Amino acid sequence: MESIYDLLKKKGYSRRDFLKLSAALTAALSLSPEMVPKVAHALETKPKPVVIWLEYQDCAGCSESFIRSTNILPTEVLLDVIDLEYHETLMAPAGEFAEASKEEAMKKYKGQYILVVEGSIPTGNPGYCTVAGKTALDQLKEAAEGAAAIMAVGSCASWSGIPGANPNPTGAVSVQEALPDKQVINVPGCPPIGDVIVAVIAEYLILGKIPKLDEMGRPISYYGQTIHDRCYRRPFYNSGQFAKSFDDEGAKNGHCLYKMGCKGPVTRNACSTIRWNGGLSFPIQSGHPCFGCAEPDFWDRGHIYTPLSVVSSGIGGKEIGTAIAVGAAAGAAVKWITNIGKKGGA
């Protein structure tokens, strides 16, 4: 089987380009510079990783993000350097041929392939996402059986996401919930950064093991810090300069979006460092507050445009007025009862 270096050579890339790619990958994987030769050696000698990509309850946004990965590997090479054996949206075959292709890949690369899952798994009704008589859960379990590593890509696969939001009509569960006995690498986001998806796959290829994960199964390299930690608007936060609306002077001057509801302080993702579209921008840079799409239950959490420090469910004059009125009435009632007691005693 061809290595990534062989493929790059075929595509007309020079040895220098290849070494540049190795250095970029080493940096992206948060490895020390001494690891560059090891990374280059792995890319030269190891066969390209086989990927089987399953989609369940999703919008294909994660696939869109994946094929637009630009920082780590150029887009035109991406689909060549990763041996994408099965992907319902991107593959040419359809229907029975597609299923046959998946079966074949699973047999041929048993114990070697990386299983990528996009979307949440419906468990509420066996009819949902059933293909050729197999339920989504059965398909997933079958594919997971022979996988070398399992990645849940996107917030739907990682936490059940929008399909799992209240009232969760399809009984959506995350990949980890569907496969409780397996180690799942969660790469959340709606969608996750394409470069991060590729980097996690590349790390597995290069180091031969899954990346270091936090307690929720997220690679620490990309989800170890909050967006707020590395946000370029952080100095405005520190100096107490906040945009108060989307078109005020503060917004025009790039002030912090905390008051507009930014959830960057409580959202772990690499948006503010790796950014999107080749490092061009990310939501906060484009003027919109982060709404925490990489964290569990982000849709149910709601309150996208209210500051993080206010009561999330809201509190206003009505509730406070009621509390004061009831408190005052209770005070008066206790006093009245006490007086009756005193008079009675006398």
Add this chain to the structure above:
Amino acid sequence: MDLAFLDFVRGPLLKFALIVFFFGIAYRVVRVIMWGVPKNRAKPKGNPAVSALKTPFLKPFREITFKDVISKRAIQYIGGFTFHITFLLLVFFIPQHSFLWTEVLGIKLPYFSSTISNILAYGALLSVLALWLNRFTSPVLRLLTGANEHIANFLITLTILSGIVATQWVGGGTYITALGIHMLFADLLIIYIPFSRLAHFIDYFFSTGFYGRSIGILGVRE
């Protein structure tokens, strides 16, 4: 999990705490007002109403002499003033708190930069620790101190300390945990205030006003 905890402490628990707080304060105020004032048929020698209104604001500054402050009650005076001023400013005028009060009270409050907020936070932390320690070392205060004071100081100290830890000392995911702990202690403190001597932020005006009225009746010069 840490985010779910934060969602709880800044959502349902904070709402519950604020409702309990306003309920408790209203209850307490009504009880104090309904105690009324004793009847006094003698003609006042001074002006009780004026005295009642101005005493709460003059009392903290009365009888302050350099000798008294430095030699006898330095920690009480300097620590007390520092704590009350810094804590009050912290509660209302750091950005995150200002946004909360704007929602709760419907009044837009100004806010400080993080540098000023940090100075206030460290000032409040050090002064409350000094005041707490003073309660152990001063023989008189030791006799006057009970569980109520220790619980109040414990909650205040941990609320301020966890706020500093969250905003200054930790980063990454640890921030979320630290923020959750800060909010938890803040919620507990808000709930505790109406049922403790911390309610002196309201009671103080009644007690010193009553005292002012009494000396106004007697015609005592201030």
